[in-house]
Amino acid sequence: MPRERSILLVDGQSFYASVEKAAHPELQDLPVAVADPERRSGIILAACPLAKSYGVTTASRVFEGLAVCKNLVIIKPRMQRYITYSLLITQIFESFTPLVEPYSIDEQFLDVTGSVGLFGSAEEIAALIQHKVKLSTGVWSRVGIGPTKVLAKTATDNFAKKHPDGIYRLGYSNIEKDLWPLPVHKMFMVASRMTRRFKTWGIDTIGDIAKMELPKFKSLMRRMMGKQSDIQAEYYWQTARGIDPSPVVASISAPLKSVSHGKTLRASLYTQREDIEVVLLELCIEVCRRARRLGVQGRVVSLGMGETDGKKGNMFNRQLTLMHPTSLTHELLTAVMRLFEEFWQGMPATHIMIALNQLSSDQVQQLDLFDDRRRIFDLEKTTDSIKDRFGDMAIMRASSLLDAGVARERAEQIGGHFK
Numbered sequence: 322m323p324r325e326r327s328i329l330l331v332d333g334q335s336f337y338a339s340v341e342k343a344a345h346p347e348l349q350d351l352p353v354a355v356a357d358p359e360r361r362s363g364i365i366l367a368a369c370p371l372a373k374s375y376g377v378t379t380a381s382r383v384f385e386g387l388a389v390c391k392n393l394v395i396i397k398p399r400m401q402r403y404i405t406y407s408l409l410i411t412q413i414f415e416s417f418t419p420l421v422e423p424y425s426i427d428e429q430f431l432d433v434t435g436s437v438g439l440f441g442s443a444e445e446i447a448a449l450i451q452h453k454v455k456l457s458t459g460v461w462s463r464v465g466i467g468p469t470k471v472l473a474k475t476a477t478d479n480f481a482k483k484h485p486d487g488i489y490r491l492g493y494s495n496i497e498k499d500l501w502p503l504p505v506h507k508m509f510m511v512a513s514r515m516t517r518r519f520k521t522w523g524i525d526t527i528g529d530i531a532k533m534e535l536p537k538f539k540s541l542m543r544r545m546m547g548k549q550s551d552i553q554a555e556y557y558w559q560t561a562r563g564i565d566p567s568p569v570v571a572s573i574s575a576p577l578k579s580v581s582h583g584k585t586l587r588a589s590l591y592t593q594r595e596d597i598e599v600v601l602l603e604l605c606i607e608v609c610r611r612a613r614r615l616g617v618q619g620r621v622v623s624l625g626m627g628e629t630d631g632k633k634g635n636m637f638n639r640q641l642t643l644m645h646p647t648s649l650t651h652e653l654l655t656a657v658m659r660l661f662e663e664f665w666q667g668m669p670a671t672h673i674m675i676a677l678n679q680l681s682s683d684q685v686q687q688l689d690l691f692d693d694r695r696r697i698f699d700l701e702k703t704t705d706s707i708k709d710r711f712g713d714m715a716i717m718r719a720s721s722l723l724d725a726g727v728a729r730e731r732a733e734q735i736g737g738h739f740k
């Protein structure tokens with residue numbers, strides 16, 4: 322067993338608002354929100370802690386904020402400045418460890434396993450970071466500590482943000498006491514539709530999943546959602562037990578922004594869930610193949626879909642961030658299925674677009690306790706080279722042979738145009 326890792330997730334409190342308050346000392350003691358001041362119905366992107374104490378909330382409307390806090394100062398967002406500050410904070414982190422992975426503009430993972438001897442315990446490093454970041458940017462950091470990225474993130478969101486020190490450790494010794502009593506919607510990657518499902522199965526807390534044996538949980542999900550759900554079941558179960566081998570990967574600046582693939586469909590043919598699922602699988606196969614060809618993997622998965630029943634229509638484009646970057650078909654498909662389950666309104670599909678974003682080099686492969694990711698990667702690379710040599714028809718999943726399959730049709734086209 323390798324030694325337990327020390328991973329931090331550092332979150333900047335009220336990030337945009339804190340940057341603005343640092344840039345405007347005269348606003349220090351005033352409630353500040355970042356939003357477009359010209360639009361009363363605009364969305365508040367960030368509110369400083371003082372504004373929050375009046376009841377101003379992020380993602381509410383400007384007029385709602387002003388209703389609860391009359392002297393609320395509204396400042397126009399300056400995204401470029403926030404990006405600069407975010408990079409500056411990355412540099413501070415890099416003085417503690419080279420393993421720094423931005424998760425969002427105001428959240429970054431650090432693997433400090435190798436730095437602990439140099440700078441003190443993970444808690445001491447966390448306190449040093451709070452101090453340095455506050456001094457140079459004015460932003461107060463909350464730091465979750467854990468042996469895995471999911472536990473570090475969970476520690477930040479559920480505990481460090483509420484703790485007076487802004488530091489909290491969620492380790493294997495306290496997950497039973499701290500993590501398991503949390504309601505299931507607090508579990509990483511569980512969205513509202515899945516929460517409702519869990520509730521109907523009698524699952525209320527994260528511990529309800531963790532305490533079940535995996536085969537039992539799998540068969541429960543299978544009964545409700547079909548065979549497709551096995552991978553998801555394993556993922557949730559691992560997450561509930563704090564299992565997450567994903568490494569902190571220092572991101573490279575790739576000129577490429579995303580790898581995507583889409584398809585316009587005849588709605589009359591794609592009315593059933595099973596038909597749409599076939600297309601989702603095919604698009605995932607193609608996106609992953611393109612990613613592997615470019616030597617990249619992506620951590621943000623997006624699904625765009627149009628649907629209509631002839632009278633009304635719906636379009637959405639939703640994203641989710643994975644714990645580790647991937648170019649493996651089954652992992653992309655699992656994420657896409659989660660988005661599909663959450664946002665598809667059940668109408669026939671008119672177009673589908675799948676993309677992998679936030680790319681990094683695939684030279685760094687994360688190893689998994691459960692499936693051998695390296696082996697699957699190699700297998701998929703082999704499939705790629707067979708297709709490259711003998712054509713896209715050479716190897717295809719059996720589901721593509723169903724009528725809904727568009728892969729065959731596409732194999733006869735280049736870039737959407739017939740050869």
Ligand SMILES: [Mg+2]
Nearest residue numbers: 332333335427
């Ligand atoms: Mg934040």
